[in-house]
Amino acid sequence: MKNVLITREKEQFEEVKKLFEKEGFNPISFPTIKFEKIPLEGFNEREFDFLIFTSKNAVKIFLQQVALSKSKPIIAVGSKTAKFLVENGFENVEIPDTFSSEGLKDYLYENIERFKNKKFALVRALEGSEILLNQSEFEVKLIPVYKTVFNKPENIEEVEKMLKDKKIDAVVFSSPSTFKGFINVFGLDKTREFLEYPLVCAIGSVTEQEIKSHGIKVNIVPEKFTFEGILEELKKRWNNY
Structure with missing residues (x-):
């Protein structure tokens, strides 16, 4: 074996x-590694046109703190993340073809006519790629819900x-x-x-x-x-x- x-x-x-x-x-x-939760303070979903979840874990920790509208447009990185969102009643979930930060960026620019000038909440760990931040065509705000520490x-x-x-x-x-x-x-x-x-x-x-x-x-x-x-x-x- x-x-x-x-x-x-x-x-x-x-x-x-x-x-x-x-x-x-x-x-x-x-x-x-292990995860440590980061408290969310003052999050208002109405500030954002889309939410991006990079993992099932990010969804779990986020939903423990926020009552999010089930119709909110969401981009899920990965099929398991998307499945978990759907299982929790979310109705408007889409998935990029490639499950990575680069794949997500490509997806947004491939559909730029729909996403241009929109505001995104990037819900994930504190650590991670900054490839989506500081874009000129749309705004992405990092919403960290946990941090990764060594174990x-x-x-x-x-x-x-x-x-x-x-x-x-x-x-x-x-x-x-x-x-x-x-x-x-x-x-x-x-x-x-x-x-x-x-x-x-x-x-x-x-x-x-x-x-x-x-x-x-x-x-x-x-x-x-x-x-x-x-x-x-x-x-x-x-x-x-």
Whole structure:
């Protein structure tokens, strides 16, 4: 059985666990980051023509603090984010083709006649790409609802031994923060050593660039920036496992 190390936040691991176990893999939780809620003060949805949600987590934390109109126009980055919004009764949700900041920017400019001079609330983590901010054709205001901080997983010793013994077959990084958190746990030298053997998987081009900037190879970047995309690529690599 192939061992796959998942570095995403602890509470988000369960849904990924089921996906990988269904295909006969052994997913191992190794949360290198955690989320801390940022209180929202004075948010008024009438100030904005559209809301942009970059993750399911951003939606959850936002809706814990704001009673948003179900008819509000929303752009969701990712099919899971969109599905969660629809399940919560939102009626006007659209999705860019590419699930990234670059994909979102392209989507807005491809439909610029509809979005020109509109005001957007970008609801996400405090950290993230600034590619959408300071645009001349439309206004985007950052509305941070949580911040990402480094986390020390409970199973560091166990995972370190598995990495040293080459018993981890793949490591999945779902954001630049999860990779930076990995370095925070092990240090850069050990990170480079530990990631020589397993397949290094990056969800998204931004995550890929962050990993490569530290001199580490990236083996897999799925066409669709999702865990399902990673899973499909691993199945292709391991079709004879």
